[in-house]
Amino acid sequence: MKNISVGLIASIGLFWIMSCGKTTRDTVDKFDKVDFLFSQLKQDTLYQSYYAIMRYSSQIIMDNAKKSKQNDTLILNNKKLSLNEKFQQAGYSNYETIQENTNRLFVLYTKISQSYPDFKTLTDSENKKLITLSNKYFNKPN
Protein backbone atom coordinates (compact mmCIF):
# COMPACT_ATOMS: atom_id res chain seq x y z
CA MET A 1 0.00 0.00 0.00
CA LYS A 2 2.85 2.33 0.89
CA ASN A 3 4.53 1.68 -2.44
CA ILE A 4 1.35 2.45 -4.34
CA SER A 5 0.80 5.73 -2.51
CA VAL A 6 4.42 6.78 -3.01
CA GLY A 7 4.15 5.96 -6.69
CA LEU A 8 0.91 7.86 -7.01
CA ILE A 9 2.30 10.91 -5.25
CA ALA A 10 5.39 10.83 -7.46
CA SER A 11 3.20 10.61 -10.58
CA ILE A 12 1.07 13.50 -9.44
CA GLY A 13 4.17 15.56 -8.71
CA LEU A 14 5.60 14.85 -12.13
CA PHE A 15 2.29 15.62 -13.82
CA TRP A 16 2.00 18.83 -11.84
CA ILE A 17 5.45 20.02 -12.89
CA MET A 18 4.81 19.13 -16.53
CA SER A 19 1.39 20.74 -16.70
CA CYS A 20 2.56 23.95 -15.01
CA GLY A 21 5.48 24.24 -17.41
CA LYS A 22 3.25 23.57 -20.38
CA THR A 23 0.65 26.05 -19.24
CA THR A 24 3.29 28.74 -18.83
CA ARG A 25 4.69 28.03 -22.26
CA ASP A 26 1.22 28.12 -23.79
CA THR A 27 0.49 31.42 -22.10
CA VAL A 28 3.74 32.96 -23.29
CA ASP A 29 3.43 31.59 -26.82
CA LYS A 30 -0.25 32.16 -27.41
CA PHE A 31 -1.41 35.14 -25.40
CA ASP A 32 1.55 37.35 -24.65
CA LYS A 33 2.64 37.67 -28.25
CA VAL A 34 -0.19 40.05 -29.10
CA ASP A 35 -0.11 41.79 -25.72
CA PHE A 36 3.60 42.41 -26.04
CA LEU A 37 3.30 43.53 -29.64
CA PHE A 38 0.47 45.92 -28.83
CA SER A 39 2.39 47.40 -25.90
CA GLN A 40 4.96 48.52 -28.48
CA LEU A 41 2.58 49.37 -31.32
CA LYS A 42 0.33 51.64 -29.30
CA GLN A 43 3.23 54.07 -28.86
CA ASP A 44 4.16 54.01 -32.51
CA THR A 45 2.78 56.85 -34.62
CA LEU A 46 2.83 54.67 -37.72
CA TYR A 47 0.53 52.16 -36.06
CA GLN A 48 -1.66 54.95 -34.71
CA SER A 49 -2.10 56.17 -38.29
CA TYR A 50 -2.62 52.63 -39.51
CA TYR A 51 -5.35 51.98 -36.97
CA ALA A 52 -7.04 55.32 -37.65
CA ILE A 53 -7.12 54.72 -41.40
CA MET A 54 -8.28 51.12 -40.96
CA ARG A 55 -11.09 52.35 -38.74
CA TYR A 56 -12.00 55.07 -41.22
CA SER A 57 -12.19 52.59 -44.11
CA SER A 58 -14.23 50.20 -41.99
CA GLN A 59 -16.62 53.01 -41.17
CA ILE A 60 -17.10 53.81 -44.87
CA ILE A 61 -17.70 50.13 -45.55
CA MET A 62 -20.28 49.97 -42.77
CA ASP A 63 -22.01 53.09 -44.06
CA ASN A 64 -22.23 51.43 -47.48
CA ALA A 65 -23.48 48.24 -45.90
CA LYS A 66 -26.39 50.08 -44.35
CA LYS A 67 -27.75 50.83 -47.82
CA SER A 68 -26.92 47.40 -49.22
CA LYS A 69 -29.43 45.42 -51.23
CA GLN A 70 -30.06 41.72 -51.61
CA ASN A 71 -28.08 41.37 -54.87
CA ASP A 72 -24.99 43.15 -53.59
CA THR A 73 -23.35 39.89 -52.57
CA LEU A 74 -23.43 38.68 -56.16
CA ILE A 75 -21.81 41.92 -57.29
CA LEU A 76 -19.13 41.85 -54.56
CA ASN A 77 -18.28 38.23 -55.32
CA ASN A 78 -18.06 38.74 -59.08
CA LYS A 79 -14.45 38.04 -60.01
CA LYS A 80 -14.80 39.74 -63.39
CA LEU A 81 -15.51 43.14 -61.88
CA SER A 82 -12.91 45.55 -60.53
CA LEU A 83 -13.43 47.02 -57.09
CA ASN A 84 -14.45 50.30 -58.68
CA GLU A 85 -17.06 48.57 -60.86
CA LYS A 86 -18.35 46.67 -57.83
CA PHE A 87 -18.78 49.91 -55.92
CA GLN A 88 -20.47 51.58 -58.88
CA GLN A 89 -22.90 48.73 -59.55
CA ALA A 90 -23.79 48.40 -55.88
CA GLY A 91 -24.25 52.14 -55.60
CA TYR A 92 -21.69 52.53 -52.84
CA SER A 93 -19.95 55.80 -52.16
CA ASN A 94 -16.40 56.87 -51.31
CA TYR A 95 -14.58 54.43 -53.58
CA GLU A 96 -11.73 56.91 -54.08
CA THR A 97 -11.27 57.26 -50.32
CA ILE A 98 -11.27 53.48 -49.87
CA GLN A 99 -8.67 53.15 -52.62
CA GLU A 100 -6.48 55.91 -51.21
CA ASN A 101 -6.78 54.51 -47.69
CA THR A 102 -5.88 51.02 -48.88
CA ASN A 103 -2.76 52.38 -50.57
CA ARG A 104 -1.76 54.09 -47.35
CA LEU A 105 -2.56 51.02 -45.28
CA PHE A 106 -0.37 48.90 -47.53
CA VAL A 107 2.56 51.30 -47.24
CA LEU A 108 2.11 51.57 -43.48
CA TYR A 109 1.68 47.80 -43.08
CA THR A 110 4.99 47.25 -44.88
CA LYS A 111 6.77 49.86 -42.73
CA ILE A 112 5.32 48.54 -39.46
CA SER A 113 6.23 44.96 -40.44
CA GLN A 114 9.83 46.04 -40.95
CA SER A 115 10.00 47.47 -37.43
CA TYR A 116 7.91 44.74 -35.79
CA PRO A 117 8.31 41.43 -37.66
CA ASP A 118 5.64 39.81 -35.47
CA PHE A 119 3.07 42.15 -36.98
CA LYS A 120 3.05 40.28 -40.26
CA THR A 121 2.88 36.82 -38.69
CA LEU A 122 -0.35 37.36 -36.78
CA THR A 123 -3.09 34.81 -37.30
CA ASP A 124 -6.73 35.69 -37.82
CA SER A 125 -7.53 35.36 -34.11
CA GLU A 126 -4.41 37.30 -33.15
CA ASN A 127 -5.38 40.13 -35.51
CA LYS A 128 -8.79 40.10 -33.89
CA LYS A 129 -7.21 40.44 -30.47
CA LEU A 130 -4.96 43.25 -31.71
CA ILE A 131 -7.98 45.17 -32.96
CA THR A 132 -9.86 44.52 -29.72
CA LEU A 133 -6.92 45.90 -27.74
CA SER A 134 -6.64 48.87 -30.10
CA ASN A 135 -10.36 49.61 -29.84
CA LYS A 136 -10.14 49.63 -26.08
CA TYR A 137 -6.98 51.72 -25.96
CA PHE A 138 -7.64 54.32 -28.66
CA ASN A 139 -11.35 54.74 -28.00
CA LYS A 140 -11.15 55.09 -24.25
CA PRO A 141 -12.69 58.32 -22.96
CA ASN A 142 -10.19 61.00 -22.08
Added chain:
Amino acid sequence: MKTILISLSFILISFGGYSSVLKPNIESNNEPANHFALKIPITADPCLDAALNAQAQAFAIETSGWSWCADVHSTGQGFTDCANAFTAMRQQMVAYIQSTFVPCPSGNGNGIIALNNSQNRAEIGKDISTTHFRKLPISSAGKTAIAG
Protein backbone atom coordinates in the same frame (compact mmCIF):
# COMPACT_ATOMS: atom_id res chain seq x y z
CA MET B 1 -5.15 6.17 3.51
CA LYS B 2 -8.03 5.24 1.25
CA THR B 3 -9.45 8.73 1.56
CA ILE B 4 -6.09 10.24 0.66
CA LEU B 5 -5.77 8.02 -2.39
CA ILE B 6 -9.28 8.81 -3.56
CA SER B 7 -8.67 12.55 -3.08
CA LEU B 8 -5.40 12.40 -4.97
CA SER B 9 -7.02 10.49 -7.82
CA PHE B 10 -9.74 13.10 -8.00
CA ILE B 11 -7.14 15.88 -8.17
CA LEU B 12 -5.30 14.03 -10.91
CA ILE B 13 -8.45 13.59 -12.98
CA SER B 14 -9.42 17.22 -12.47
CA PHE B 15 -6.03 18.45 -13.66
CA GLY B 16 -6.26 16.17 -16.67
CA GLY B 17 -9.48 17.87 -17.69
CA TYR B 18 -8.10 21.34 -16.98
CA SER B 19 -5.02 20.67 -19.03
CA SER B 20 -7.11 19.69 -22.04
CA VAL B 21 -8.97 23.00 -21.76
CA LEU B 22 -5.65 24.83 -21.88
CA LYS B 23 -4.56 23.02 -25.01
CA PRO B 24 -3.31 25.60 -27.48
CA ASN B 25 -5.57 26.22 -30.39
CA ILE B 26 -3.35 25.70 -33.37
CA GLU B 27 -4.34 27.83 -36.29
CA SER B 28 -2.98 28.29 -39.71
CA ASN B 29 -1.04 31.39 -40.51
CA ASN B 30 -1.87 34.23 -42.84
CA GLU B 31 -1.52 32.25 -45.99
CA PRO B 32 -3.75 33.45 -48.75
CA ALA B 33 -6.67 31.11 -48.59
CA ASN B 34 -8.84 30.02 -51.44
CA HIS B 35 -11.64 32.35 -50.56
CA PHE B 36 -12.13 34.71 -53.41
CA ALA B 37 -15.77 34.90 -52.53
CA LEU B 38 -17.50 35.25 -49.22
CA LYS B 39 -20.59 33.08 -49.10
CA ILE B 40 -23.34 34.97 -47.39
CA PRO B 41 -26.27 32.99 -46.13
CA ILE B 42 -29.73 34.26 -46.92
CA THR B 43 -31.05 35.55 -43.64
CA ALA B 44 -34.26 37.16 -42.61
CA ASP B 45 -32.40 39.56 -40.36
CA PRO B 46 -31.58 42.88 -42.09
CA CYS B 47 -29.14 43.72 -39.31
CA LEU B 48 -27.11 40.63 -39.90
CA ASP B 49 -27.31 41.21 -43.64
CA ALA B 50 -25.74 44.64 -43.25
CA ALA B 51 -22.93 43.30 -41.08
CA LEU B 52 -22.27 40.45 -43.51
CA ASN B 53 -22.31 42.85 -46.44
CA ALA B 54 -19.69 45.00 -44.71
CA GLN B 55 -17.50 41.95 -44.35
CA ALA B 56 -18.08 41.04 -48.00
CA GLN B 57 -16.79 44.50 -48.96
CA ALA B 58 -13.65 43.87 -46.89
CA PHE B 59 -13.15 40.60 -48.77
CA ALA B 60 -13.65 42.42 -52.08
CA ILE B 61 -10.90 44.88 -51.11
CA GLU B 62 -8.65 41.98 -50.21
CA THR B 63 -9.16 40.16 -53.50
CA SER B 64 -8.63 43.40 -55.37
CA GLY B 65 -5.35 43.74 -53.49
CA TRP B 66 -4.36 40.24 -54.47
CA SER B 67 -5.00 41.07 -58.12
CA TRP B 68 -2.69 44.02 -57.79
CA CYS B 69 -0.07 41.82 -56.09
CA ALA B 70 -0.28 39.34 -58.95
CA ASP B 71 0.27 42.15 -61.46
CA VAL B 72 3.22 43.65 -59.60
CA HIS B 73 5.08 40.61 -58.27
CA SER B 74 6.35 37.96 -60.55
CA THR B 75 8.08 35.89 -57.86
CA GLY B 76 6.20 33.59 -55.53
CA GLN B 77 7.59 35.04 -52.31
CA GLY B 78 6.95 38.62 -53.38
CA PHE B 79 3.37 37.77 -54.19
CA THR B 80 2.88 35.85 -50.94
CA ASP B 81 4.19 38.73 -48.80
CA CYS B 82 2.08 41.22 -50.70
CA ALA B 83 -1.07 39.08 -50.55
CA ASN B 84 -0.53 38.40 -46.84
CA ALA B 85 -0.58 42.15 -46.21
CA PHE B 86 -4.00 42.49 -47.82
CA THR B 87 -5.23 39.40 -46.00
CA ALA B 88 -4.13 40.84 -42.67
CA MET B 89 -5.82 44.15 -43.52
CA ARG B 90 -9.04 42.32 -44.31
CA GLN B 91 -8.82 40.31 -41.08
CA GLN B 92 -8.38 43.53 -39.12
CA MET B 93 -11.22 45.32 -40.88
CA VAL B 94 -13.52 42.35 -40.35
CA ALA B 95 -12.48 42.27 -36.69
CA TYR B 96 -13.32 45.95 -36.40
CA ILE B 97 -16.67 45.50 -38.18
CA GLN B 98 -17.54 42.55 -35.94
CA SER B 99 -16.59 44.53 -32.86
CA THR B 100 -19.26 47.08 -33.75
CA PHE B 101 -22.01 44.62 -34.55
CA VAL B 102 -25.07 44.45 -32.34
CA PRO B 103 -28.40 42.77 -33.05
CA CYS B 104 -31.35 44.68 -34.50
CA PRO B 105 -33.28 45.77 -31.43
CA SER B 106 -30.44 47.76 -29.95
CA GLY B 107 -28.55 48.43 -33.16
CA ASN B 108 -30.65 51.25 -34.50
CA GLY B 109 -32.13 48.94 -37.07
CA ASN B 110 -29.03 48.38 -39.13
CA GLY B 111 -27.03 45.81 -37.23
CA ILE B 112 -24.08 48.09 -36.75
CA ILE B 113 -23.68 50.38 -33.81
CA ALA B 114 -24.77 53.82 -34.80
CA LEU B 115 -21.64 55.83 -34.22
CA ASN B 116 -21.69 59.56 -34.30
CA ASN B 117 -20.11 59.63 -37.72
CA SER B 118 -19.28 63.29 -38.00
CA GLN B 119 -17.63 63.28 -34.60
CA ASN B 120 -15.91 59.99 -35.35
CA ARG B 121 -14.51 61.26 -38.63
CA ALA B 122 -13.42 64.54 -37.16
CA GLU B 123 -11.53 62.56 -34.56
CA ILE B 124 -9.97 60.36 -37.21
CA GLY B 125 -9.04 63.38 -39.29
CA LYS B 126 -7.27 64.80 -36.28
CA ASP B 127 -5.47 61.51 -35.69
CA ILE B 128 -4.32 61.39 -39.28
CA SER B 129 -3.19 64.99 -39.48
CA THR B 130 -1.10 64.69 -36.33
CA THR B 131 0.75 61.64 -37.53
CA HIS B 132 3.31 61.50 -40.23
CA PHE B 133 1.99 59.09 -42.79
CA ARG B 134 1.65 61.98 -45.20
CA LYS B 135 5.41 62.28 -45.22
CA LEU B 136 5.80 58.69 -46.28
CA PRO B 137 6.82 58.27 -49.87
CA ILE B 138 4.03 56.47 -51.63
CA SER B 139 5.50 54.57 -54.53
CA SER B 140 4.07 54.86 -58.00
CA ALA B 141 3.06 51.24 -57.63
CA GLY B 142 1.29 52.13 -54.42
CA LYS B 143 -0.55 54.94 -56.16
CA THR B 144 -2.05 52.58 -58.65
CA ALA B 145 -2.67 49.87 -56.10
CA ILE B 146 -6.10 48.44 -55.75
CA ALA B 147 -7.19 49.86 -59.04
CA GLY B 148 -9.15 46.68 -59.38
